């Protein structure tokens with residue numbers, strides 16, 4: 105489990121800001137290498153993993169963030185880099201380089217994206233050379249934009265819209281998005297330039313600014329390792345480079361139509377991001393919270409990057425200008441919270457091979473296990489993997505040992521565990537069936553007894569009636585009705601299944617259960633595996649008894665278990681969705697109100713410290729600009745009128 109890493113970057117003061125502030129003083133004060141505060145915003149301090157001041161170069165950011173992310177992706181981990189900050193704070197400069205100028209490979213100002221491409225393909229060439237071509241890499245790029253809660257494919261010349269889907273195998277993915285294979289940094293950069301150009305063309309034709317949309321450049325990096333046994337190990341990682349929309353809240357007042365919808369969607373998507381982060385932080389603190397990833401396209405698409413299977417970096421871009429101190433503070437508050445999120449990155453890997461290859465591998469492993477049991481080291485093996493590294497899927501240690509044997513062992517452990525899980529589920533299911541049958545048997549027995557009793561009473565009644573009939577008390581019609589009743593009761597009795605049938609069924613099921621229990625450790629679909637699995641089980645018990653297997657391996661769903669439950673689940677999901685929607689609306693309103701009152705509060709503090717009319721007016725104007733709700737605006741007008749009158 106690793107926390108999200110945060111790099112704070114302060115860009116140089118722009119000329120406009122200098123003119124506005126009439127000062128070159130920075131709003132951000134460095135307290136130490138990793139800690140800053142915003143003196144104008146009281147004594148709050150912020151600590152991050154790295155802080156780059158105005159002199160921080162593109163290479164510095166690449167070394168601290170891009171290089172590390174690429175190194176992880178090459179090993180098979182998912183990686184994400186988010187650029188966050190208010191409009192104009194330097195997100196695009198950090199990600200791509202100087203805006204709109206697609207800088208060449210030697211340009212000092214080129215951003216993270218071109219640098220990551222160069223480094224990625226250098227590393228790929230190194231790996232392929234080091235392994236003498238046994239490892240082959242394949243990279244595919246896609247590039248999308250999320251605007252107004254719609255996904256646009258930027259590699260499609262018409263920037264068509266796409267839908268997001270989710271399935272067990274692939275997780276969340278974008279359906280039908282263009283994916284282009286890229287073989288070197290130039291090809292990758294061409295794809296990026298093409299996508300960015302399409303983004304600008306479509307933004308112009310739709311009359312909108314790119315700072316109002318999020319862009320996500322995604323690289324899928326696949327490595328295929330040919331092993332001596334003929335098996336192929338496949339690793340696949342996703343590298344996402346995300347340039348977020350400006351983080352400042354969009355004003356809803358005096359806005360209508362498309363602009364209102366746009367503003368509301370930007371607020372929604374950023375506040376959902378904030379809510380997701382808050383929920384994850386709460387979960388990290390031991391609270392039980394639902395994480396609303398589905399509430400915005402951005403959070404749903406990047407679910408793994410936030411609290412999931414990814415090594416994630418956030419670059420918090422800020423302006424040093426005094427006039428932006430409030431936005432800077434809000435960016436730093438966001439980043440500080442995000443830094444508390446813990447992700448759980450694992451290598452995404454699988455094995456491919458045919459049955460004879462797998463059998464041969466098992467035979468070889470069996471003899472190795474036997475060899476190891478006798479206390480002999482395995483030829484060619486170096487340090488064995490720790491139980492933790494095997495069970496958590498962390499094969500970095502394994503790879504660094506260059507030890508293929510252990511990787512294969514790991515693969516077989518996974519298979520063995522899945523098989524064991526399956527038979528455990530079967531076992532539980534049969535136990536349930538037996539319980540239900542016993543219960544139904546008992547019920548039937550009770551019914552039978554009751555009906556026997558009724559029959560006995562009726563017989564007694566009939567006998568009495570017969571006796572009376574002989575002395576003429578019963579009419580023939582009454583007699584006929586009673587006879588009918590007796591026949592009906594007798595037929596009910598005979599239609600009851602004999603309890604012995606149920607017992608036989610019960611016994612059959614017990615036999616079946618025992619059979620499954622006896623065979624639970626055999627991998628019947630691949631002959632010859634049972635001994636390997638037994639050996640592996642003992643390996644698991646001796647080496648990995650402390651590891652939480654349940655969370656280390658995905659459980660294969662058993663369709664039968666869910667039969668009949670689907671409708672109920674669907675209905676419950678609808679209800680949950682409705683409730684979540686209501687809750688989120690309220691949460692959104694609450695957040696907005698809270699932020700407004702925070703603005704009013706901060707503004708009031710600043711007004712109290714203002715030295716002259718000009719400062720007072722600046723504070724009043726800036727604070728009014730930041731407030732969204734009418735009530736807070738009214739309150740602010742009242743507060744500020746007190747101050748303007750006092751001068």
Ligand SMILES: Nc1ncnc2c1ncn2[C@@H]1O[C@H](COP(=O)(O)OP(=O)(O)OP(=O)(O)O)[C@@H](O)[C@H]1O
Nearest residue numbers: 115116190191192193194195196197202203315350
């Ligand atoms: N570290 C930096 N050094 C020099 N100039 C910078 C730096 N960061 C940003 N700039 C300049 O500041 C301006 C705004 O930066 P940029 O366009 O990257 O902001 P942004 O956060 O991406 O804005 P938007 O949300 O509108 O996309 C640009 O002219 C950019 O060249």
